[in-house]
Amino acid sequence: MKITGILKLIEELNLRVPKDYQNMDVKQLSGELQEIMKFEQETFQQIEEFEKNGTDQDLISYAKMICKNTTEREITEIQKIYLEKIDTEYLKSK
Numbered sequence: 001m002k003i004t005g006i007l008k009l010i011e012e013l014n015l016r017v018p019k020d021y022q023n024m025d026v027k028q029l030s031g032e033l034q035e036i037m038k039f040e041q042e043t044f045q046q047i048e049e050f051e052k053n054g055t056d057q058d059l060i061s062y063a064k065m066i067c068k069n070t071t072e073r074e075i076t077e078i079q080k081i082y083l084e085k086i087d088t089e090y091l092k093s094k
Contacts (some may be wrong), residue, residue: 013066029082040071
């Protein structure tokens with residue numbers, strides 16, 4: 001049972017597909033950034049619960065690595081596009 005839950009979480013992380021951030025406006029990107037950070041926090045809380053319940057440490061480490069890599073990749077992409085759009089909009093308004 002414990003292993004099944006962590007494996008399901010790992011599968012969810014691996015199946016997470018980034019959205020088309022390039023076609024979003026600044027407000028939408030801000031919301032997406034908040035959403036991915038909330039997702040990361042909630043996922044790490046779930047991982048901590050699995051850890052407290054004695055789930056295999058190798059699976060815990062793997063889940064942490066996958067979560068960190070997945071969310072960092074999305075956050076970096078959102079931030080890059082967000083900053084480009086802010087620059088473009090700011091420069092247009094000057």
